[in-house]
Amino acid sequence: MTRGFAAFVAAQATSSFNDNAFKTFAVLSAVAADPVGAPRFIALAGAAFVVPFLLFSTAAGDVADRYPKARLVALFKAIEIGLLLAAGPALAAGNLPAQLVLIFLMGAHSAFFGPVKFSILPELVE
Numbered sequence: 001m002t003r004g005f006a007a008f009v010a011a012q013a014t015s016s017f018n019d020n021a022f023k024t025f026a027v028l029s030a031v032a033a034d035p036v037g038a039p040r041f042i043a044l045a046g047a048a049f050v051v052p053f054l055l056f057s058t059a060a061g062d063v064a065d066r067y068p069k070a071r072l073v074a075l076f077k078a079i080e081i082g083l084l085l086a087a088g089p090a091l092a093a094g095n096l097p098a099q100l101v102l103i104f105l106m107g108a109h110s111a112f113f114g115p116v117k118f119s120i121l122p123e124l125v126e
Helices: 003-033 038-066 069-093 096-119
Strands: none
Touching: 003 038, 003 069, 003 096, 038 069, 038 096, 069 096
């Protein structure tokens, strides 16, 4: 395994983990705050994560084709770190609207990262 490919696999794995961990913590936060209203929040959270894929898929593919992929991976990882730094206070405060916004933004991040992670593979693997 080349160094670049190993870094790519780590970036992809941490991105998937972070998306799922944040969504799980947000759901647990909603259940703790309002057990009766939690199903509504869970449905909204699912929609907030999926809608960016519907809205931004075309633009994400265009970005992946136009710009250097290695630079995009680094940029998207930096954005992911910023989103997670914002997620900490939102979770700690139990701010459900902020958590929904962050779930949407993490979905947008994933929508843009997806085409890049698949299009960079031919550059990393013989």
